[in-house]
Amino acid sequence: MNTTPAHVLEVDEVVVEYAAKGRRARPFRALHGVSLDIRPGETVGLVGESGSGKTTLGRAVLGLAAVTEGEIRYAGRVISRLSARERRALSAEIQVVFQDPYTSLNPAMTVGDILTEPLLVSGTARASAEERVRGLLDQVRLPADAAHRLPREFSGGQRQRVAIARALCREPRLIVCDEPVSALDLSTQARVLELFVEIQERTGVAYLFITHDLSVVRCVSHRVAVMHRGRIVESGEATAVTGDPRDPYTRRLMLAAPVPDPERQRERRERRRSLMPAAAE
Numbered sequence: 001m002n003t004t005p006a007h008v009l010e011v012d013e014v015v016v017e018y019a020a021k022g023r024r025a026r027p028f029r030a031l032h033g034v035s036l037d038i039r040p041g042e043t044v045g046l047v048g049e050s051g052s053g054k055t056t057l058g059r060a061v062l063g064l065a066a067v068t069e070g071e072i073r074y075a076g077r078v079i080s081r082l083s084a085r086e087r088r089a090l091s092a093e094i095q096v097v098f099q100d101p102y103t104s105l106n107p108a109m110t111v112g113d114i115l116t117e118p119l120l121v122s123g124t125a126r127a128s129a130e131e132r133v134r135g136l137l138d139q140v141r142l143p144a145d146a147a148h149r150l151p152r153e154f155s156g157g158q159r160q161r162v163a164i165a166r167a168l169c170r171e172p173r174l175i176v177c178d179e180p181v182s183a184l185d186l187s188t189q190a191r192v193l194e195l196f197v198e199i200q201e202r203t204g205v206a207y208l209f210i211t212h213d214l215s216v217v218r219c220v221s222h223r224v225a226v227m228h229r230g231r232i233v234e235s236g237e238a239t240a241v242t243g244d245p246r247d248p249y250t251r252r253l254m255l256a257a258p259v260p261d262p263e264r265q266r267e268r269r270e271r272r273r274s275l276m277p278a279a280a281e
């Protein structure tokens with residue numbers, strides 16, 4: 001019997017509210033009943049402008065934002081109401097890569113220590129952990145001697161490779177990637193995105209890939225969900241959503257994405273303006 005669950009992640013009608021600040025203020029509802037799912041080995045791109053709720057959804061999946069209503073399931077199991085201890089036990093399987101490789105790595109630890117620490121904590125023997133680190137550095141295309149160096153000795157792109165290697169340490173089935181290439185220059189972005197795809201092909205890991213950048217989402221995603229003001233306004237196959245969007249907000253988002261050709265840029269600006277009244281906020 002095949003017991004592999006059809007989905008690695010299911011987000012079901014999730015509401016997240018942030019606590020009120022000040023005496024009369026009401027809680028702020030950042031997610032209004034959001035649903036999405038991710039299959040094993042799949043990348044779902046979550047796209048939307050700043051403040052639409054993308055990071056909040058990623059944080060809810062990671063257990064860093066409390067779910068007010070609805071539920072989140074990982075491999076069929078409800079994970080939206082776990083104790084801190086149960087959450088820690090799950091940390092091997094759901095990992096994260098954040099936007100900023102400059103602050104997400106401990107500056108006082110060598111890359112080798114950054115990568116061996118999670119393995120040692122989970123009970124791996126030192127010799128096997130060191131062996132695994134050599135394999136991880138190779139997977140993310142960093143030289144073996146990177147293990148002896150500190151994060152500050154690397155470029156932004158190389159640091160993000162270290163962050164990816166750390167996320168891969170314990171062979172997760174899902175990685176929440178929160179704007180993982182936004183802090184990098186364009187050519188470095190392209191190489192790091194290729195690495196994400198390559199790793200997925202090799203390991204079968206699934207990604208929830210959060211970005212405000214449509215060209216990035218188009219490049220890595222199988223399916224795309226578009227967020228606007230705490231709601232998913234459109235979702236579907238990446239080629240359909242990015243190539244022929246149905247929702248007026250998605251169309252505007254597409255037209256707002258920068259393109260290098262000034263003639264096309266002007267044409268898109270005009271089309272965007274013509275869409276404005278229909279999609280007035």
Ligand SMILES: Nc1ncnc2c1ncn2[C@@H]1O[C@H](COP(=O)(O)OP(=O)(O)OP(=O)(O)O)[C@@H](O)[C@H]1O
Nearest residue numbers: 018028030048049050051052053054055056057212
């Ligand atoms: N800790 C918090 N307390 C109160 N409100 C918050 C908190 N974190 C986020 N918000 C609000 O929730 C909304 C969604 O924010 P979120 O960071 O999820 O959006 P985003 O789409 O990821 O934006 P960005 O791309 O700028 O990070 C915003 O209005 C934001 O101000």
